[in-house]
Amino acid sequence: MKRRILLVVSILLILIGIFLLIRVAAATIAPKGKGALQITSNIKAQVFINNKPLGETPLCRCDQKDTIKQGEYEIKIAPDDKKFQPFVSRIKINPGVLTAIERIFLPGSGASASVLTLEKTSGTDPQLFIATIPEGALVSVDGESKGVTPLNLKNLTSSEHELEIQKQAFSKKTIRVRAVPSYKLILNILLGTETGPDETQDEAITPTITPAPPTLSPSKILVEILNTPNGFLRVRESPSTQTPEINRVKTGETYPFIEENDGWLKIELGDGTKGWVSKTYAKKIEE
Numbered sequence: 626m627k628r629r630i631l632l633v634v635s636i637l638l639i640l641i642g643i644f645l646l647i648r649v650a651a652a653t654i655a656p657k658g659k660g661a662l663q664i665t666s667n668i669k670a671q672v673f674i675n676n677k678p679l680g681e682t683p684l685c686r687c688d689q690k691d692t693i694k695q696g697e698y699e700i701k702i703a704p705d706d707k708k709f710q711p712f713v714s715r716i717k718i719n720p721g722v723l724t725a726i727e728r729i730f731l732p733g734s735g736a737s738a739s740v741l742t743l744e745k746t747s748g749t750d751p752q753l754f755i756a757t758i759p760e761g762a763l764v765s766v767d768g769e770s771k772g773v774t775p776l777n778l779k780n781l782t783s784s785e786h787e788l789e790i791q792k793q794a795f796s797k798k799t800i801r802v803r804a805v806p807s808y809k810l811i812l813n814i815l816l817g818t819e820t821g822p823d824e825t826q827d828e829a830i831t832p833t834i835t836p837a838p839p840t841l842s843p844s845k846i847l848v849e850i851l852n853t854p855n856g857f858l859r860v861r862e863s864p865s866t867q868t869p870e871i872n873r874v875k876t877g878e879t880y881p882f883i884e885e886n887d888g889w890l891k892i893e894l895g896d897g898t899k900g901w902v903s904k905t906y907a908k909k910i911e912e
Contacts, residue, residue, distance in 0.1 A: 659692035660718040661685070663725045666702055668709070670728070673701040687723070695720045702728050714740055722808070729817065733854030737817035739800060743808045751804035753778040755790065757814045762792040774814075790814055793888060794905040818854075818905070819866075846882040846909055848892045850874050853906045860900035864889035871900045882909055 664672050666682040673679060675698055679686075682702065686693055695718050703711040709730045718724055722743040729737045746752060755764055757774040764771045766786050771778060774790070781804040791797040795816040802810055850858050853876060860872040864886045872894060874880065880892035889901045890909065 658695050658720050660695055660720050661687040661723040662693050662716075662718060663687065663723060664700070664702065664728075665726070666704070666728045666730060668704055668706060668730050670702045670704045670730075673703065674698050676701070693718050700726060702726070704730050706730075709736075712736075712738060714738070716740060717742060719744055731817060734818040735796070735854075736815075737796060737798065738815040739798065740813045741800075741802065742811050743805060744811060746807055746809050749807050750779060751781045751783050751806055752809035753781055753786075753802070753804060753812070754809055755788070755812045755814070757790060757792070757816055759792065759795075759816065762790045762795070762814075762816060765789040788812070790816070792816060794819060794903070846911055847879040848882045848890050848902065848907050849879050849910050850876055850902070851906045851908060852876050858902050858906050860892070860894070860898075860902055861889075862900060864891075864901045866903075868901075872898060874902065879910070885909075 662684070663686075664682055664684045670682045671678065671680075672682060672684050674693075697715060697717050699713065700716050701711050701713045712728045712730075714726065716724055716726065719742060724740070724742040726741075727739045731737075753766075755774050755776045755778075760774055762774045764774060764776050766778070766781070766788055768787075768789075783804055783806050785801060785803050788800045788802060789797060790800075796819050798814055798816060800812070802812070804810060857873045857875050859870045860874060862868040862871050874892075874894075880894060883891040883893055883899060885891070885904075886901070888904050890904055890907050891899060891901050892907075893899050
């Protein structure tokens with residue numbers, strides 16, 4: 626009888642010892658009050674946290690000794706190529722989870738960025754919140770349309786998902802994420818404009834035709850050319866970036882309006898030529 630009691634006591638002590646060892650190991654592997662940070666960019670860049678050097682991209686402070694104390698920080702990603710402006714964002718480091726930043730440096734407004742983090746929730750179901758600049762971007766999850774940003778989703782499964790975020794005149798963003806039970810995945814995205822022929826910088830090319838002063842149309846409705854990254858806007862043969870360029874018009878100029886078609890405006894140039902310009906950088910006005 627005594628041997629059985631001693632055996633039971635011994636087993637209990639061993640189990641208690643194993644439990645304490647697991648608790649200590651867990652605290653060592655994932656220190657309380659610290660989180661991981663990952664930063665990537667399409668070109669080499671230096672990373673600063675609260676104006677202090679942190680390293681260069683690609684950067685991952687993911688190991689136990691490299692994790693960062695929880696709190697809010699200012700992150701600056703400064704490209705080695707000085708023709709690109711640094712990217713600055715405020716982020717929140719949460720304990721025990723990864724915060725990830727991706728920056729795509731491109732000329733003008735073609736640049737984009739995404740900041741992804743996790744926050745603990747009181748429920749058990751995975752959640753997803755997506756915000757974009759500009760707002761009103763269409764969100765699809767695994768090929769199924771879910772709505773427009775800002776968007777909060779609560780009916781996700783605990784698995785990997787492919788997100789597509791798109792808005793007219795802006796480049797589509799595709800991101801793979803993993804939904805985690807009891808956490809809200811927060812995704813903040815800066816959308817870059819489409820880097821097609823109409824939006825890219827092309828200073829070496831000059832217009833082949835100099836537009837004459839515009840004439841008024843009988844309807845008195847004009848099209849005003851808005852600011853563009855280049856200071857000019859291409860005029861297309863048809864309402865598509867895939868059709869030939871027939872002329873270029875400058876910022877601030879106005880031209881007679883003819884018709885409208887799905888994001889494009891047809892105008893008449895001073896020499897009588899008719900062509901299409903993107904509504905992203907043009908608008909109708911009344912004289």
